[in-house]
Amino acid sequence: MDLVSKYNIPAPRYTSYPTVPYWENNLSEEAWFKYVKESFTINNKNGISLYIHLPFCESLCTYCACNTRITVNHRVEMPYINALIKEWHLYLAQFENIPLIKEIHLGGGTPTFFSAENLAYLLSSIISTCNISESADFSFEGHPGNTTELHLQTLYNLGFRRVSFGVQDFDHKVQETINRYQTFEEVKVVMQKARDIGYRSINIDLVYGLPFQTVDTIRSTIEKIVDLKPERIAFYSYAHVPWLKPGQRKYTEKELPVSSEKRKLYETGKEIFLAAGYIDIGMDHFSLGDDELLTAFKKGRLYRNFMGYTTSDTKLLIGLGASAISDTWSAFSQNIKTVEEYQQSIENGKLPISKGHALSNKDMLIRQHILNFMCRHESDFNSTFCDQMLLDKTMGRLSELINDQLISIDRNKVSLSENGKFFLRNICLAFDERYWNKTPDKNIFSTTA
Ligand SMILES: C[S@@+](CC[C@H](N)C(=O)[O-])C[C@H]1O[C@@H](n2cnc3c(N)ncnc32)[C@H](O)[C@@H]1O
Ligand code: SF4
Numbered sequence: 393m394d395l396v397s398k399y400n401i402p403a404p405r406y407t408s409y410p411t412v413p414y415w416e417n418n419l420s421e422e423a424w425f426k427y428v429k430e431s432f433t434i435n436n437k438n439g440i441s442l443y444i445h446l447p448f449c450e451s452l453c454t455y456c457a458c459n460t461r462i463t464v465n466h467r468v469e470m471p472y473i474n475a476l477i478k479e480w481h482l483y484l485a486q487f488e489n490i491p492l493i494k495e496i497h498l499g500g501g502t503p504t505f506f507s508a509e510n511l512a513y514l515l516s517s518i519i520s521t522c523n524i525s526e527s528a529d530f531s532f533e534g535h536p537g538n539t540t541e542l543h544l545q546t547l548y549n550l551g552f553r554r555v556s557f558g559v560q561d562f563d564h565k566v567q568e569t570i571n572r573y574q575t576f577e578e579v580k581v582v583m584q585k586a587r588d589i590g591y592r593s594i595n596i597d598l599v600y601g602l603p604f605q606t607v608d609t610i611r612s613t614i615e616k617i618v619d620l621k622p623e624r625i626a627f628y629s630y631a632h633v634p635w636l637k638p639g640q641r642k643y644t645e646k647e648l649p650v651s652s653e654k655r656k657l658y659e660t661g662k663e664i665f666l667a668a669g670y671i672d673i674g675m676d677h678f679s680l681g682d683d684e685l686l687t688a689f690k691k692g693r694l695y696r697n698f699m700g701y702t703t704s705d706t707k708l709l710i711g712l713g714a715s716a717i718s719d720t721w722s723a724f725s726q727n728i729k730t731v732e733e734y735q736q737s738i739e740n741g742k743l744p745i746s747k748g749h750a751l752s753n754k755d756m757l758i759r760q761h762i763l764n765f766m767c768r769h770e771s772d773f774n775s776t777f778c779d780q781m782l783l784d785k786t787m788g789r790l791s792e793l794i795n796d797q798l799i800s801i802d803r804n805k806v807s808l809s810e811n812g813k814f815f816l817r818n819i820c821l822a823f824d825e826r827y828w829n830k831t832p833d834k835n836i837f838s839t840t841a
């Protein structure tokens with residue numbers, strides 16, 4: 393059996409450990425705030441991160457796995473923004489001094505669904521309550537179809553220097569099937585506007601494994617994108633989770649490239665990125681030579697949290713908005729997913745937590761190894777892996793990956809091979825004690841290949 397078929401199993405993307413389905417939900421609001429306060433006291437001097445989830449989109453891209461609310465009614469903007477500001481004030485009341493903000497990321501849904509004026513109101517309401525770090529890193533996700541010059545300029549004036557545009561694919565048949573349209577010209581124009589205004593880093597999201605994608609169609613999309621020279625490219629593996637996202641039933645599984653076909657799409661993309669001077673950072677991320685993400689990767693200072701890869705080692709991430717996840721380093725919490733329930737909870741002065749988890753010492757140990765693999769492509773058993781039983785069990789699970797030359801082991805250090813990069817999720821899975829103690833009995837994760 394080829395390696396792609398062998399390792400094509402459901403697995404998490406490890407933006408956290410434990411992954412959300414394995415959280416024990418052992419946190420009350422009071423306990424959560426205690427973790428927040430402790431983390432704030434320790435970490436505020438180096439700065440904290442804010443993630444703001446803006447869930448609205450005007451139309452549904454049927455492939456989409458994000459937490460979205462589809463509407464063309466823009467009157468939803470202000471009530472939601474007011475709830476976000478109130479939620480921030482619930483946190484502010486816990487902090488013993490003024491927060492120092494190191495990172496802000498606006499994610500979605502589509503942040504540029506909101507008017508520039510409303511975004512300015514939201515952000516200035518938050519920023520005016522904080523100090524801003526000198527090395528602050530503010531970024532947002534924009535849809536090329538609705539990001540205006542005013543959005544770009546307004547957010548730039550508020551300190552935003554990085555923007556990520558979703559593109560996914562330019563092929564007409566693929567776009568029609570996933571109900572997601574934007575032309576090359578639109579992307580080119582919006583990127584140029586961002587550059588003219590002064591944005592220093594532009595990311596483009598592409599997805600491989602979408603319905604009707606072929607090697608030829610993906611080559612054509614990617615060649616166009618690399619011509620535009622975005623500093624970063626996220627080349628995501630399509631996550632097929634129709635049991636969670638019924639929109640994905642708009643096409644059939646027969647229309648999806650899978651296994652070795654899907655791998656070929658990835659390899660085609662990777663070849664073009666490398667030839668164009670991009671470096672493979674891991675987990676579907678490519679970066680150009682002078683981008684901060686690549687510099688951080690080379691210096692061993694790349695990190696990963698719920699926002700994906702980041703250069704900021706902040707240990708307190710506050711997530712605001714429906715479905716947003718927060719991380720104090722010793723505990724996680726996730727907000728309620730539906731907009732109405734989220735707003736209602738805030739209206740009642742109650743933090744809208746739906747799930748949480750306090751990390752055990754063993755969780756922290758395993759998280760470190762998973763982070764090491766995700767961000768540095770190696771992990772050292774000597775320095776951190778002190779639990780012998782865990783070590784024995786993990787080594788047992790790694791042996792198959794060693795035989796298949798996806799990783800190599802030298803004394804106590806396990807390192808990723810070039811071929812192993814495609815299987816990073818499988819390698820992290822070998823460390824995931826909670827998964828092996830209770831392997832999922834129903835679909836919860838997308839497959840790795
Ligand atoms: C919130 S969206 C980006 C911003 C904006 N809404 C847009 O579409 O341009 C975040 C990204 O998640 C990725 N994504 C969404 N659904 C996915 C799926 N099913 N599999 C893999 N990646 C997915 C897409 O690349 C998308 O650009
Ligand atoms: S891909 Fe972006 S625009 Fe499309 S539904 Fe998902 S979040 Fe909304």
